[in-house]
Amino acid sequence: MATTLRHLENLRATLPHPLDRPGVLELWTLILHEGGVRPEAAAWLRTLPVTSEAAALREALLASAPCNPEWEAEQARDVALGRRVAALRAHARPGDLVFWRSLERGFPWWVMRAVYGPWMHVSVVLADGRLLDPYWPEGAVIVTPEAAMAKNARRIRATELLVARPSPALAPEAVARLTVAAEALVGRPYGLLSSPEQPAAAASCARNAWELLRAEGVDLLATRARLLNCTISPRDILPAPVAWIQADGSVARDGVPEAEPEGAFGALVRWVEQGWWRLSSLGLDRLLLGLDGPLTVAFMRWMTPAPLGWDEAALRPEPGPPQGSG
Numbered sequence: 001m002a003t004t005l006r007h008l009e010n011l012r013a014t015l016p017h018p019l020d021r022p023g024v025l026e027l028w029t030l031i032l033h034e035g036g037v038r039p040e041a042a043a044w045l046r047t048l049p050v051t052s053e054a055a056a057l058r059e060a061l062l063a064s065a066p067c068n069p070e071w072e073a074e075q076a077r078d079v080a081l082g083r084r085v086a087a088l089r090a091h092a093r094p095g096d097l098v099f100w101r102s103l104e105r106g107f108p109w110w111v112m113r114a115v116y117g118p119w120m121h122v123s124v125v126l127a128d129g130r131l132l133d134p135y136w137p138e139g140a141v142i143v144t145p146e147a148a149m150a151k152n153a154r155r156i157r158a159t160e161l162l163v164a165r166p167s168p169a170l171a172p173e174a175v176a177r178l179t180v181a182a183e184a185l186v187g188r189p190y191g192l193l194s195s196p197e198q199p200a201a202a203a204s205c206a207r208n209a210w211e212l213l214r215a216e217g218v219d220l221l222a223t224r225a226r227l228l229n230c231t232i233s234p235r236d237i238l239p240a241p242v243a244w245i246q247a248d249g250s251v252a253r254d255g256v257p258e259a260e261p262e263g264a265f266g267a268l269v270r271w272v273e274q275g276w277w278r279l280s281s282l283g284l285d286r287l288l289l290g291l292d293g294p295l296t297v298a299f300m301r302w303m304t305p306a307p308l309g310w311d312e313a314a315l316r317p318e319p320g321p322p323q324g325s326g
Contacts, residue, residue: 005044006187007138014137018049021057022307028061029070029308033143033151035130037066057312064315069308071150078153083249084161085149089129091243091251092163095170095178097209098123098131098148099234100158101257103247108302109157114266116227117235118257121156123148124209127172127179132212134205136190136300142182154305159247162256164239166218174216181212192299193230193292195285196221202292206232213237227261227270229277230288235259 011030015023027048031041042062050058075081092098099119102109112120123131131148134140135155143151152158170178191202200207210220210232220237227233238259244252261267276284 004187005041007141008041008044010187010189011138012048018051019054020051021054022309024050024054024058024061025069025308025310028058029068029147030138030141032066032068033141033147035144035147057310060312060315063318065318067315068147068150069310070154071146073308074150074153078159080159080247080249081149081153084159084245084247085145087243087245087249087251088145088149088161088163091245092125092129092145093165093169094125094127094129094172094175095166096125096242097164097166097237097239098125099162099164099238100152100156101160101162102157103159104157108299111265114261114263115269116233116266117259117261119162119234119238119259121152121158122205122209122234122237124178124182124212126182127175132182132185132208134185134188134190134203134208136296138187139190140182140185140188140203140208142186156303161245162238162241163243163245165242166213166220166239170213170216170218178212178216181215185212190296190300191292192296193289194232195230195289196226196232198289202296204231206234206237210237228273229285230273235261 008027008030011027015026019027024045027045031037031045045058045062071081088098100121100123101118102120109120121135123133125131126142130142130144132140133143133148133151135151185208188208189202190204191200192204194200194203194207196207196210203211213220220239221232223239224236226236241253241256244256246252273288276288279285
């Protein structure tokens with residue numbers, strides 16, 4: 001795993017100064033997403049200015065056995081969380097794509113379904129079974145299946161997954177290269193808007209997935225026209241479905257929800273965007289792409305979940321070395 005802490009810095013930049021208790025928990029959760037606590041990440045966390053209450057929590061977390069508060073909270077709220085993880089592990093192979101679906105009715109979820117289609121987010125399965133799972137504000141990150149499940153349940157309220165596989169499936173050596181490339185992306189900023197015809201410093205989940213697979217000779221954009229000119233949506237790169245993991249953890253291969261968006265609102269948004277793009281000679285396409293930063297922050301903040309909470313009394317001390325018998 002790359003030693004970069006850029007993803008932690010990306011998240012840190014959006015949190016209060018000095019850090020409060022929820023901010024410490026958010027950073028701790030992100031540190032644990034990889035599957036453990038790297039010494040350099042723990043050392044970095046110790047250097048941050050925090051409130052007195054947050055300082056006590058930080059010390060308790062660093063002294064305890066690693067425990068992901070996001071997973072604990074979501075598992076308590078959703079008894080099927082573990083079953084969905086088991087189904088994901090059973091059906092996803094390295095090189096597959098995992099698409100995430102939320103059935104939430106409110107804003108902005110219905111907007112995303114209307115414009116993008118039902119599959120709102122996409123991850124890439126790497127050689128060791130972990131996932132490249134870019135999201136705002138941390139950007140590109142590599143996470144365990146458990147962390148991905150809890151993170152997407154909390155942040156986008158996703159309760160359904162679709163495992164899909166490029167054809168032909170990637171060979172093991174291609175997956176190994178893809179994994180190295182994914183590790184190099186860790187910390188790449190998240191951005192909703194970018195044109196695949198141009199390089200982009202910031203990238204959405206779908207753009208990261210498309211770039212990784214394209215480098216291995218699989219161009220998922222070659223099979224269908226994009227919904228929008230100014231971005232790549234998960235629907236644009238959806239290959240053949242392998243398994244539809246439903247909210248209760250059951251798995252189906254038939255009746256997979258259509259990938260196409262529905263409704264007049266989404267059609268209107270796409271019509272306006274395509275008309276805007278046709279005026280590229282006036283520079284309007286560059287103007288739109290130049291708004292990526294503020295538009296991304298504004299939209300993603302609408303989806304910001306409730307702050308994490310934690311009780312230090314629930315933490316288990318880190319096991320120490322065996323004591324001698326004297």
